[in-house]
Amino acid sequence: DAGITQSPRHKVTETGTPVTLRCHQTENHRYMYWYRQDPGHGLRLIHYSYGVKDTDKGEVSDGYSVSRSKTEDFLLTLESATSSQTSVYFCAISESTRSSTDTQYFGPGTRLTVL
Amino acid sequence: TQLLEQSPQFLSIQEGENLTVYCNSSSVFSSLQWYRQEPGEGPVLLVTVVTGGEVKKLKRLTFQFGDARKDSSLHITAAQPGDTGLYLCAGQGTSYDKVIFGPGTSLSVIP
Incomplete structure (x- = not known):
């Protein structure tokens, strides 16, 4: 198994609070990704990173920001959490050589509930 | 915008039965992947198919990529309770595109 950990694994917070x-x-x-998973929608890409300090938006990036100051760490921040951001969040990594199919390895997920 | 659809959305079968789940799109993909996700865990890659018409087997699981590279199927023979999980297909238009995921088929195999 790829060595990927996510923290926290579970979090309950209130609307309007910041969450990382x-x-x-x-x-x-090299590549790291943040997805959210909601019933009926599968996995939707929030943001991704292609190197230290290099990040880009995915399809559902509104309300989220990311940072990557070290190769091994990728942070996802909800500046002001809303109930619509209640979801399960997955981190994934890949080598993504661009000459072959991008195989992603996923972390165990973080279940976030915004009340 | 590339989209992947999966059918059925839910499937509940008895142990020992055979089943097929489908992944379809109107777009052409350079590759399609199938992942399985167990409750409380992240998805795990099962297989990647890259050639139109390609068939790959993984024990009791058979994966096929459509000739036109717009669809794929996953067939499970003699399903077992351990096959229970969410099956996700994922596709890439080209190796420079980001991977997109379908909504998944939730399979429950009843002992």
């Missing part, structure tokens, strides 16, 4: 989720990898993979 952490993803940590030990594989030295």
Whole structure:
């Protein structure tokens, strides 16, 4: 199994509070991703990173920001949480050489509830 | 915008039965992948198919990529309770595109 951990694994917070989720990898993979998973929608990309300090938006980036100051860590921040951001959040990593299919390895997920 | 649809959305079968789930799109993909996700865990890659018409087997699971590279199927023979989970297909238009995921098929195999 790829070495990917997410913290916290579960969090309950209130509307309007800031929340930061952490993803940590030990594989030295270049690419890191944050997805949210909601019933009927599958996995939707929030943001991704292609290197230290290099990030880009995914399809559902509104209300989220990310930072990557080290290869191994990718942080997802909800500046002011809303109930619509209640979801399960997954971090993924890949080597993504661009010459082959991008195989992603997923962390165990963080279940976030915004009351 | 590329989209992937999966059917059925839910499937509940008895142990020992065979089943097929489908992944469809109007777009062409350079590759399609199937992931399985167990409750409380992240998805895990099962297989990648890259050639139109390609068939891959993984024990009791058979994966096929459509000739036109717009669809894929997953067939499970003699399903077992351990096959229970969410099956996600994922596709890439080209190796430079980001992977997109379908909504998944939730399979429950009853002992």
